[in-house]
Amino acid sequence: MRVAIPLDGPSLLERYRDVAGDAPVRALEAAAKRLRGHRIAMVNSTATGGGVAEILHRLVRLLVEAGVPTTWEVMPGGPEFYAYTKAMHNELHGLPARFDAAGEQHYRDTNARAAATLELPGDLVLIHDPQPAALIEHRRQPGQRWLWRCHIDLSHALPRTWARLQPWVEQFDGLIYSHPAFVHDSRAPAYLAPPSIDPLSDKNCPLEPSEIEEMLEPFALPADRPLITQVSRFDRLKDPLGVLEAFVLARRRIEAHLVLAGGTADDDPEGDAVLAEVRERAAGREDVTILALPPDAHRVINALQRRSRIIVQKSLREGFALTVSEGLWKRRAVIASAVGGIPLQVLHGRTGLLVRSVEGCAQRMVELVDTPALARRLGAEGHEHVRQHFLHTREARDYLVCFLVLDQLAAAR
Numbered sequence: 001m002r003v004a005i006p007l008d009g010p011s012l013l014e015r016y017r018d019v020a021g022d023a024p025v026r027a028l029e030a031a032a033k034r035l036r037g038h039r040i041a042m043v044n045s046t047a048t049g050g051g052v053a054e055i056l057h058r059l060v061r062l063l064v065e066a067g068v069p070t071t072w073e074v075m076p077g078g079p080e081f082y083a084y085t086k087a088m089h090n091e092l093h094g095l096p097a098r099f100d101a102a103g104e105q106h107y108r109d110t111n112a113r114a115a116a117t118l119e120l121p122g123d124l125v126l127i128h129d130p131q132p133a134a135l136i137e138h139r140r141q142p143g144q145r146w147l148w149r150c151h152i153d154l155s156h157a158l159p160r161t162w163a164r165l166q167p168w169v170e171q172f173d174g175l176i177y178s179h180p181a182f183v184h185d186s187r188a189p190a191y192l193a194p195p196s197i198d199p200l201s202d203k204n205c206p207l208e209p210s211e212i213e214e215m216l217e218p219f220a221l222p223a224d225r226p227l228i229t230q231v232s233r234f235d236r237l238k239d240p241l242g243v244l245e246a247f248v249l250a251r252r253r254i255e256a257h258l259v260l261a262g263g264t265a266d267d268d269p270e271g272d273a274v275l276a277e278v279r280e281r282a283a284g285r286e287d288v289t290i291l292a293l294p295p296d297a298h299r300v301i302n303a304l305q306r307r308s309r310i311i312v313q314k315s316l317r318e319g320f321a322l323t324v325s326e327g328l329w330k331r332r333a334v335i336a337s338a339v340g341g342i343p344l345q346v347l348h349g350r351t352g353l354l355v356r357s358v359e360g361c362a363q364r365m366v367e368l369v370d371t372p373a374l375a376r377r378l379g380a381e382g383h384e385h386v387r388q389h390f391l392h393t394r395e396a397r398d399y400l401v402c403f404l405v406l407d408q409l410a411a412a413r
């Protein structure tokens, strides 16, 4: 299914000059100029929910405006396919999962069916994550260049699961990872390109204080105490129960209110069960609000992040965590686990605070509530760090550069 990307309104690229600065926009334009005449087709497995969909909605437009026609296809799947790919996702993050015996066949069949229907007009194909990786076997045409972009933290991947994926991964011309620690042995060359956010989207654009209050009014959040918030899909790897536990410990020493906000993603079958567990564990607590949000609640999340004193991301495993970039961009004090791609964003003591345990997380909550000046300093540095490294102009340019390098490698052969 092709995702329609609106291209109306003022140029996104031009608006980036004001926010990101002129240099990153020019660097993107220069790379795009060298790829004139090429077309990119992106493929992932969901149009809503999760970081990849969040990125593609705006990155595709940026690439088009920079001069490289780009399309985005979502690969259709069914419950068995998502159950298998979620198990694979968990095992690639290092957590043993149960595989249905028929799962691998579903995976192959779903990819084969999608290969017969998806439109891939580009000569440059960028496949996101494991779900559509097997398309390459069916759809690769001579002269095309295929990149596999892995958003997962593979540093603890179970070898048996990597082995399941490897036959397809090996067919790509290049692999893109978010962090050097995720790089796996492979015939294909590896590139690094961390994810990024769009500072101009509904999720991240500036909001007036009155709009923030209006957006949050339905949730009746207390005005007399700081909010501590984690925004995430209800996924065990995001550890919402760990956040709750840390908050309960911190509450012995501070006045505060916890918000756990999130939805589920089309390609994540575990969301409802995790949400139910969190609700049960928080039952009866008036200092905790659990918000199950619809997939288009971008401005609500924006308002929530801006209204919070502290943004938490206590993930057990994490490819990158766009939610961390979003919090830093809004000059919030961020407490986040030292896992996966998070330490690229949270430089401990400079742009936020890294934690490794429930107790550590609780202690940092107390520290930041008690020391607003520290929270402000971290937030200010965090914003600048994101401006320099984690805006879409940089990620879009990185993808173009990967394709340019592939061209040069091919020419040198």
Ligand code: UDP
Pocket: 049, 050, 051, 052, 054, 203, 231, 232, 233, 261, 262, 263, 264, 293, 294, 295, 297, 298, 301, 320, 321, 322, 323, 324, 326
């Ligand atoms: N998000 C959202 N609604 C939700 C939960 C998350 O819009 O209910 C967004 C969140 O703001 C972020 C993205 O989805 O932009 C999640 O990306 P991240 O890298 O943090 O995690 P992922 O879900 O990809 O593991």
